[in-house]
Amino acid sequence: xxxxxxxxxxxxxxxxxxxxxxxxxxxxxxxxxxxxxxxxxxxxxxxxxxxxxxxxxxxxxxxxxxxxxxxxxxxxxxxxxxxxxxxxxxxxxxxxxxxxxxxxxxxxxxxxxxxxxxxxxxxxxxxxxxxxxxxxxxxxxxxxxxxxxxxxxxxxxxxxxxxxxxxxxx
Amino acid sequence: xxxxxxxxxxxxxxxxxxxxxxxxxxxxxxxxxxxxxxxxxxxxxxxxxxxxxxxxxxxxxxxxxxxxxxxxxxxxxxxxxxxxxxxxxxxxxxxxxxxxxxxxxxxxxxxxxxxxxxxxxxxxxxxxxxxxxxxxxxxxxxxxxxxxxxxxxxxxxxxxxxxxxxxxxxxxxxxxxxxxxxxxx
Numbered sequence: 001x002x003x004x005x006x007x008x009x010x011x012x013x014x015x016x017x018x019x020x021x022x023x024x025x026x027x028x029x030x031x032x033x034x035x036x037x038x039x040x041x042x043x044x045x046x047x048x049x050x051x052x053x054x055x056x057x058x059x060x061x062x063x064x065x066x067x068x069x070x071x072x073x074x075x076x077x078x079x080x081x082x083x084x085x086x087x088x089x090x091x092x093x094x095x096x097x098x099x100x101x102x103x104x105x106x107x108x109x110x111x112x113x114x115x116x117x118x119x120x121x122x123x124x125x126x127x128x129x130x131x132x133x134x135x136x137x138x139x140x141x142x143x144x145x146x147x148x149x150x151x152x153x154x155x156x157x158x159x160x161x162x163x164x165x166x167x168x169x170x
Numbered sequence: 171x172x173x174x175x176x177x178x179x180x181x182x183x184x185x186x187x188x189x190x191x192x193x194x195x196x197x198x199x200x201x202x203x204x205x206x207x208x209x210x211x212x213x214x215x216x217x218x219x220x221x222x223x224x225x226x227x228x229x230x231x232x233x234x235x236x237x238x239x240x241x242x243x244x245x246x247x248x249x250x251x252x253x254x255x256x257x258x259x260x261x262x263x264x265x266x267x268x269x270x271x272x273x274x275x276x277x278x279x280x281x282x283x284x285x286x287x288x289x290x291x292x293x294x295x296x297x298x299x300x301x302x303x304x305x306x307x308x309x310x311x312x313x314x315x316x317x318x319x320x321x322x323x324x325x326x327x328x329x330x331x332x333x334x335x336x337x338x339x340x341x342x343x344x345x346x347x348x349x350x351x352x353x354x355x
Contacts, residue, residue, distance in 0.1 A: 006352070065316040069324040087317070103347070110348040126331065129317055145341045147330065151320045157327075161334035166341045 005050035007111045010034055015053040021094035030058055043091055048108055057095040057104050059112050064089035064129055085126045088116040113163045127159040
């Protein structure tokens, strides 16, 4: 990877059509839908680039909510009953097949966490939620210290407080 | 298939009156369903007529129970809503909202299943399918935008919020590497 690589908002100048992650669903999304989602403000796609056009990887962020069940009395005083808490959804994350083995997935993930953390100065978010498409994706997020939810095997979560500490400590 | 008999309105009125006297007005028998529905097409001024006819929601199979107190099944002007009366006197029906067509093919099994469910709820098939699809669409969108925790997940979640775990070695290392690669301090 060149040192000049950077993450930026998806724009029409990026060559989306040639992106190939090996997962058809993730490719199709970038080819056909990501631009539309960005225009409609449904999700914000970010791309990792090192040249003028070619995309090494991408991820999307969008607003999300976590609704808790009725809370036990012991904590009701600390949080509202039936709270709906704002969160950030890391909806998709994919790396171009030609650039595998360079830890770009990790780079994209940390970039997404950093961006989510920075956004909390404007819009509150309790943490970042991901939807793992398969077992290897699940293992990837677990390895990066996301927490598991007992009744939602494919949703994983990392608290913003944890992300904040990770960026504060050296 | 719906058999459309174009009965004169007087006959229809007489039949509905007779049914009402027998306490059957809101659920006409097989024979009743046919004469009543063609009659409504004569109400040119009915604000809903053109739209309803287009969406086909008022041509049910014979025997479908009628489920509402509709103005044209009762006699006299008393039970006709204000809006309808106004539309009728002005002779200018409100233009219907823009509608879209949606065609779908289904096999016999699907058709029978859906028809049966629609019959149970006293709806037309179109009505039933549209309502069901709408509910399913809302659910899908909500699922995409919200995570609803179960009771035991909530317990763990609240616990984590009150005592957030610190970053472990993997996360710290990943952040360090990220800083180097991206040329941050």
